[in-house]
Amino acid sequence: MPKIKRIVPMLVLAAMLSSLTFALACGSETIVEVTREVEVVKEVEVVKEVEVEKEVEVVKEVEVVKEVEKEVAVEVEVTPTPVPLGYTDVPRNRTLIMAGLGGEHPGAFTDIEQFNAHAPGLSRSGLYQAASEGLFYFNMLTGELIPWMATDYEYDDGYTGVTVNIRDGVEWSDGTPFTAHDVAFTLNMANTNPLSARHGAVNQWTDEATAIDDHTVHISFTGPSPRYVWDLLIFRADIGVPWIPKHIFEDVPEDELAEFGHYDPAKGWPVVTGPYRLVHTDVEKKIWDRRDDWWAAKIGFQDLPQVERLIFLPGMNEITMAQLLITNEIDMAFSLTVPNYKAVVAQNPNMTTHYYGEPPFGYEDWWPVGLGLNTKRPPFDNKNVRWAISYSINRDEVIEFGFGGGQIVQQLPWPYYAPMQKYHDEVADLLETYDTSEYNPEKSAALMEGEGYTRDGEGFWVKDGERVGIHIVTFPQHPSTTPAAPVVTQNLRRGGFDASFSTPTDFIDQIFQGHADGFIWGHGSMVDPEPVLKGYRCELVTEGEIGFIAYPGFYRWCNEEFDSYVEQMTALPEDSPGVLPLYRKAMEIWLPELPDIPLTSTIITLPMNTTYWTEESWPHNDNQYVHEGFWHRTGLHIFLNLEPVE
Incomplete structure (x- = not known):
């Protein structure tokens, strides 16, 4: 018989980690550290070989350890971290902090100055879901199609092409109108330039995209393609071509596309259409602040989000995320196993999930x-x-x-x-x-x-x-x-x-x-x-x-x-x-x-913190306005729907 190893697949809180202080997110505040007793539940699965019967017996042990943390009787005045890039303090109940992304970039961001949506290797840390927007969105839990920067589309006879109508009033963050010319430029660039990270998807069926006028784009196909809109033009999960500003990218040499970062704070780059602008980027975090001049609010299509600041943290292990949830230092985490979620709730009851903390806890992902x-x-x-x-x-x-x-x-x-x-x-x-x-x-x-x-x-x-x-x-x-x-x-x-x-x-x-x-x-x-x-x-x-x-x-x-x-x-x-x-x-x-x-x-059992955001405004099984995958392109709809606890 092969040797059977001891399995401990579930990480559960074991020790108190050093807390991250998001002073830059919350401003100056007084923090009082208090003595408290912590119950740490550790589940261990032991796979044990039974030689006589030639079978494997699985034993689950549950160990309960009570620990008392350090006694601290002093109040600690926290001095705010100097604010980089000139952005201002935002209250904690207007600051949404998310950890874990979709599993990539564990430990640190590597795309610190890369905000070109057509460059390879980008993390899902705000550019796709806070700063970029789709022509259409699709709610994968309800099947609803949501027109956004476009109003509608119509296929040619025989599915040889499609005409898409762009919504009037859409603007880039520098005030330049977003038009059919941006859509045509993006598709043609991705079609002809193999350095575009979207080249493979776009090149297969795109012949040419033509802007008929500012609000009408026609896309001709290389052959009948009845799935073109579904495959490329609708934002759903990680799918959908991100649009780029023609007035900036048309000056980028074709052979430099992959290296072009679209990052220059002095120029207001990256230029985006979404309701958030980049204010800070480093290996530890990406920070985006609300743009009060967002086009959708200006034309009355959408209200400004009540989330004024987004902080994206890189991938990290469950123990770290669980500790940050317990201490209310993050609001969402991708993601926890059920035992770890229960351990977090035992120490911080201000948590909810897609099924309000009841089985099956999380939402069913498309994956x-x-x-x-x-x-x-x-x-x-x-x-x-x-x-x-x-x-x-x-x-x-x-x-x-x-x-x-x-x-x-x-x-x-x-x-x-x-x-x-x-x-x-x-x-x-x-x-x-x-x-x-x-x-x-x-x-x-x-x-x-x-x-x-x-x-x-x-x-x-x-x-x-x-x-x-x-x-x-x-x-x-x-x-x-x-x-x-x-x-x-x-x-x-x-x-x-x-x-x-x-x-x-x-x-x-x-x-x-x-x-x-x-x-x-x-x-x-x-x-x-x-x-x-x-x-x-x-x-x-x-x-x-x-x-x-x-x-x-x-x-x-x-x-x-x-x-x-x-x-x-x-x-x-x-x-x-x-x-x-x-x-x-x-x-x-x-x-x-x-x-x-x-x-x-x-x-995906994704904890959502109700300390600073009302439970009713988080997505749940009875309010599936979107799934809670904040790293997906549809994450924007979470930011637009959250309401702060006052």
Whole structure:
């Protein structure tokens, strides 16, 4: 039997960390430190090997430790930190402080002076969701389409182009009107300049964008493209082309686009359309202050947000975020496991979640996760081995021990949103035969033995003298992937696979370039499965096993018949009834092949602090004006709806 390691996947508060004082956010104030007794709950899962019965017994221990912090009887007068860039003090109940982003930039920002939305590697720290705006927004929880900087659109006959009407009165922060010329310039630049981070998405279907007048832009396509608006022009989650000011970027040489930072405080850069302007940037934080001359308020389209200042902090571990929530030094955190959320609430009851602090706590994100494999690398090119790996994973254990019960089992790589339900139902009969959630060690062993594998002295599968090794990589800190990694690894080892995992800072490069055997990654669909399925197309599979970037085809799986059905889906509008039968045909191939192993949903338990912001104004399951992903492009709608506690 393989040696089973002790698993401690859930980080819970253990020690008081040094507090961050946001004097620059709150102004001068007196802080009184008070003695208090803190109860620290630590959950430990112990995986224990039982040699006689050859099974694994899982034991959960709960240890309660009471600590008394240092006694302090003095009042400490905090002197405000000198304010950089000339911005003024803002009350704490007008300052929204967010930590964690979407998992990227752990520990520190690296894009300190980069605010060019078409440069690679930008963090989601305000530019996309506070300073940029979409022509349209889409609420992924309700399915509502919200016209914003545009009023409407109309496709040409045969979906060979589209006309978009721009709202009158939209302005850039320097007073220059935002017009159809900005839209046309952005699309044409991204289409023709491969240095644009949007080039791949725009170039596939864009022929030319033309400004008919200031308020009308026509976009001609390279071929029929009924999904063009959905794919490029609607802000939803991380999707949607960010618009850039023509009057600034037209002077940037094409070969300097990626290096151009669009950052010069003396010039008022970055120039934006959103209700916030950049006032500070360094490795520790990005700060944006409200613009009272925001176009939407000037024309009566929207009220000015009551959030006057936004502070974005980089990615950090759960212990740090939990401590900052307890001491009210942050308002939102991406994100906590359920046990850690409960530990925070025990010490600071002024917390809420999407379900008001009750199960399932968080909102269902568009990004369910799976275990991906480099299917160009033997033995992962063998579908029977892939199914054997799937059968060896107990997803209930992954959810219990990795997430404290805060996820649900996922059979398909898309969420259970209302528009997606018909696609789950369509293949329900196929899932009875190809149950992607089934835990069955006997089936796993039979498949491996059928492929000529035997177990060695330590219980690992071996063939021709080589073990089946699986090294898994994933995010250093992500609520739906990182906690799963150790539990999935232990399941695989128990099933005879020589598995290990790591969370390296270059995990994306390892996945995209094929260096990783396996990876825990997510998938995004909201109204139909086509966006996920087209990520498995042959054209995305690069030559060679290692070193060639394959995005989003990093599964490196190819089936030409499958491709034909997906291509026909792409040729139809996302809401066309003709998508369903094509989807069925594609899944009749995908499920037996299993190029990607579904694991769990992504239920994001994101604490929202009610100390400074009213509970009623946060997004909840009964008030889903937006989901609470503040790092997404739709985060603007949180900032516009929050109301301060007076």
